[in-house]
Amino acid sequence: MAITFEVIKECKRTGARAGRLSTPHGIIDTPVFMPVGTQATVKTMTPEELKKMGAGIILSNTYHLYMRPGHRVVEKAGGLHGFMNWDRAILTDSGGFQVFSLSGLRDIEEDGVHFRSHIDGSRHFISPEKAVEIQNALGADIIMAFDECAPYPCDYNYARKSADMTARWAERCKKAHENTDRQALFGIVQGVTYEDLRRESARQITSLDFPGYAIGGLSVGEPKDIMYRMLDVTVPLLPRGKPRYLMGVGSPDCLIEGVIRGIDMFDCVLQTRIARNGTAMTGRGRVVVRNAAYAEDFSPLDPDCGCYTCKNYSKAYIRHLLKADEILGLRLITYHNLYFTIGLMGKIREAIMNDSLPELKEDFFERYGYSAKKSGD
Amino acid sequence: MAITFEVIKECKRTGARAGRLSTPHGIIDTPVFMPVGTQATVKTMTPEELKKMGAGIILSNTYHLYMRPGHRVVEKAGGLHGFMNWDRAILTDSGGFQVFSLSGLRDIEEDGVHFRSHIDGSRHFISPEKAVEIQNALGADIIMAFDECAPYPCDYNYARKSADMTARWAERCKKAHENTDRQALFGIVQGVTYEDLRRESARQITSLDFPGYAIGGLSVGEPKDIMYRMLDVTVPLLPRGKPRYLMGVGSPDCLIEGVIRGIDMFDCVLQTRIARNGTAMTGRGRVVVRNAAYAEDFSPLDPDCGCYTCKNYSKAYIRHLLKADEILGLRLITYHNLYFTIGLMGKIREAIMNDSLPELKEDFFERYGYSAKKSGD
Numbered sequence: 001m002a003i004t005f006e007v008i009k010e011c012k013r014t015g016a017r018a019g020r021l022s023t024p025h026g027i028i029d030t031p032v033f034m035p036v037g038t039q040a041t042v043k044t045m046t047p048e049e050l051k052k053m054g055a056g057i058i059l060s061n062t063y064h065l066y067m068r069p070g071h072r073v074v075e076k077a078g079g080l081h082g083f084m085n086w087d088r089a090i091l092t093d094s095g096g097f098q099v100f101s102l103s104g105l106r107d108i109e110e111d112g113v114h115f116r117s118h119i120d121g122s123r124h125f126i127s128p129e130k131a132v133e134i135q136n137a138l139g140a141d142i143i144m145a146f147d148e149c150a151p152y153p154c155d156y157n158y159a160r161k162s163a164d165m166t167a168r169w170a171e172r173c174k175k176a177h178e179n180t181d182r183q184a185l186f187g188i189v190q191g192v193t194y195e196d197l198r199r200e201s202a203r204q205i206t207s208l209d210f211p212g213y214a215i216g217g218l219s220v221g222e223p224k225d226i227m228y229r230m231l232d233v234t235v236p237l238l239p240r241g242k243p244r245y246l247m248g249v250g251s252p253d254c255l256i257e258g259v260i261r262g263i264d265m266f267d268c269v270l271q272t273r274i275a276r277n278g279t280a281m282t283g284r285g286r287v288v289v290r291n292a293a294y295a296e297d298f299s300p301l302d303p304d305c306g307c308y309t310c311k312n313y314s315k316a317y318i319r320h321l322l323k324a325d326e327i328l329g330l331r332l333i334t335y336h337n338l339y340f341t342i343g344l345m346g347k348i349r350e351a352i353m354n355d356s357l358p359e360l361k362e363d364f365f366e367r368y369g370y371s372a373k374k375s376g377d
Numbered sequence: 378m379a380i381t382f383e384v385i386k387e388c389k390r391t392g393a394r395a396g397r398l399s400t401p402h403g404i405i406d407t408p409v410f411m412p413v414g415t416q417a418t419v420k421t422m423t424p425e426e427l428k429k430m431g432a433g434i435i436l437s438n439t440y441h442l443y444m445r446p447g448h449r450v451v452e453k454a455g456g457l458h459g460f461m462n463w464d465r466a467i468l469t470d471s472g473g474f475q476v477f478s479l480s481g482l483r484d485i486e487e488d489g490v491h492f493r494s495h496i497d498g499s500r501h502f503i504s505p506e507k508a509v510e511i512q513n514a515l516g517a518d519i520i521m522a523f524d525e526c527a528p529y530p531c532d533y534n535y536a537r538k539s540a541d542m543t544a545r546w547a548e549r550c551k552k553a554h555e556n557t558d559r560q561a562l563f564g565i566v567q568g569v570t571y572e573d574l575r576r577e578s579a580r581q582i583t584s585l586d587f588p589g590y591a592i593g594g595l596s597v598g599e600p601k602d603i604m605y606r607m608l609d610v611t612v613p614l615l616p617r618g619k620p621r622y623l624m625g626v627g628s629p630d631c632l633i634e635g636v637i638r639g640i641d642m643f644d645c646v647l648q649t650r651i652a653r654n655g656t657a658m659t660g661r662g663r664v665v666v667r668n669a670a671y672a673e674d675f676s677p678l679d680p681d682c683g684c685y686t687c688k689n690y691s692k693a694y695i696r697h698l699l700k701a702d703e704i705l706g707l708r709l710i711t712y713h714n715l716y717f718t719i720g721l722m723g724k725i726r727e728a729i730m731n732d733s734l735p736e737l738k739e740d741f742f743e744r745y746g747y748s749a750k751k752s753g754d
Contacts, residue, residue, distance in 0.1 A: 039698075040698075041701075044705065069697040073672065073697075077693060298453070298454055314460075317417070317454065324441075326416055326418045327707065328422070
């Protein structure tokens with residue numbers, strides 16, 4: 001068994017739980033936020049910085065690494081851990097989402113997907129077997145079944161056929177997976193925004209008995225209350241003793257709402273992406289530090305934050321770096337945003353252990369400038 | 378006195394000397410290489426990283442900081458040290474070189490220089506007094522007189538008039554300088570590539586009795602042997618007991634040749650600039666790590682280097698980061714190039730102390746792929 005998962009504590013007033021995920025590269029407290037290292041690097045950060053902020057697991061992307069530098073190069077470097085000098089846990093997604101979102105020309109058939117590289121237009125084919133072969137070479141602790149992430153909005157018939165094919169692909173992935181002793185393969189539930197399709201997909205995927213389950217195809221444009229409803233209908237059908245991973249979701253409000261609905265794992269590019277636009281996440285909402293209002297503001301991004309950035313640099317300095325296109329500016333905000341999010345998850349876990357999660361939610365949403373109602377609860 | 382300088386040891390077989398420069402922000406062993414932080418940040422690096430590689434003094438640019446964010450903003454932040462979170466020494470250049478090299482439209486007169494901002498085209502005027510006023514606000518430990526850096530090639534008459542005006546400007550700078558107790562003002566010798574003008578400029582500038590002297594207007598396109606000849610005629614005219622700073626020069630061969638001719642301080646953007654092109658400096662010459670030859674080279678940039686980058690990452694990984702436009706690639710090469718250069722200066726100083734500088738030079742040039750002859754010696 002590559003991983004084991006244990007539920008430590010279940011919240012009495014919500015669906016949340018605190019758990020412990022053991023991987024070949026360390027033990028991770030859940031719920032957990034996984035920083036995204038699409039191309040074998042979490043943008044602008046070193047592994048040491050990620051460790052310092054408390055990251056125990058990061059995500060990387062099969063599609064990108066297959067395109068560049070190629071999975072065989074990564075394999076020769078000792079897998080992703082050796083290649084990127086990261087000795088804690090890694091999860092790779094299957095490439096399904098990227099094939100559908102990044103590649104212009106693609107042709108989906110039962111066997112797999114023909115598509116063109118977003119880098120040089122070259123033609124490629126990924127099947128469920130190929131996606132597993134690539135991920136076996138990359139060597140992440142957790143790997144994902146190859147799925148079709150259907151678009152939103154999507155008509156019912158397409159959504160049903162797509163979810164059915166995703167289930168057949170999941171079975172083929174399971175058969176193709178070689179390194180079950182050191183890589184755990186997770187299945188992915190699809191079904192777009194249709195409650196009955198989500199339920200049917202959850203039944204199909206859980207019948208294959210994976211060591212963990214992801215919920216895919218959400219946060220792709222649908223309103224948040226629809227996403228939350230899909231979680232409400234899906235999560236109860238997932239086995240209690242296995243980790244549950246909500247893919248591509250990670251704004252602070254969604255993290256809280258997801259945990260409350262029983263999610264254990266999250267990943268999101270939001271933290272690093274908004275950093276590049278000069279936006280910091282804080283306990284009082286977002287701070288667009290590029291704004292002229294901060295030109296002579298010598299206070300930190302977040303007065304309540306104890307991170308390296310907030311302890312040492314002012315908004316005025318970070319704004320200057322951004323205006324001058326200096327990379328240190330991106331580094332400082334990226335560090336802060338990831339630290340903030342990992343810290344928030346730590347507080348959420350503590351609240352689960354203390355039976356105070358609803359109070360944390362209320363307090364956070366009030367300070368963050370959401371009303372609990374607006375957020376779809 | 379803002380600074381004191383002591384010659385610790387003079388080389389018997391060359392003009393080199395090892396010294397100690399005491400500043401309000403720490404003591405610096407010379408000869409020293411100063412990483413360049415043009416816009417109040419050494420590109421891609423944090424202050425902690427600069428300290429880890431042994432940097433005791435960095436350079437920043439008056440012109441850039443005057444344009445953005447403005448010297449008054451920096452002053453309000455506690456000066457450059459507070460603004461950028463750097464508690465070791467800083468040297469600011471006067472803006473002279475940048476006004477002449479970056480600004481398109483400019484109009485030089487006895488009083489000062491009218492020019493347009495390279496950022497937004499706005500009109501500005503910097504006089505010697507203004508350059509000192511800005512540098513007083515920035516608060517660096519060492520500040521530079523405002524000079525005209527004449528172009529190369531340059532006709533004799535222009536060069537003479539320019540050097541004469543630079544001497545008059547130096548006198549005005551000295552009069553305008555307020556914080557003599559905590560900021561040392563250096564004079565700059567000009568004279569393009571004319572030996573008699575260099576000598577005359579050295580006499581003019583040293584007659585003003587500055588606490589340190591720079592040699593400007595070199596490494597601006599002239600052949601290296603001409604630069605070395607200018608040092609040969611200029612350095613002997615500078616007082617032995619004051620630090621000598623060769624501005625804008627810092628390739629490994631020029632560092633060695635400069636030290637041999639009695640230079641104590643250097644700065645250069647080369648290290649950070651070639652990092653951005655994917656080029657590493659090593660003890661065996663430059664490595665263009667972007668090259669396809671390194672796609673599956675899992676050895677470090679420099680097998681003889683003990684820096685963070687070389688201890689943890691392969692050429693293949695760094696090449697991947699560069700090809701994928703990932704900032705970590707720039708960080709890793711920048712760190713290595715600065716570490717390499719600061720380390721080289723450490724070895725040079727040790728060789729001065731051990732009376733083995735000529736041997737170090739011969740060995741270095743042989744491994745680096747220069748013949749001593751080609752380098753202009």
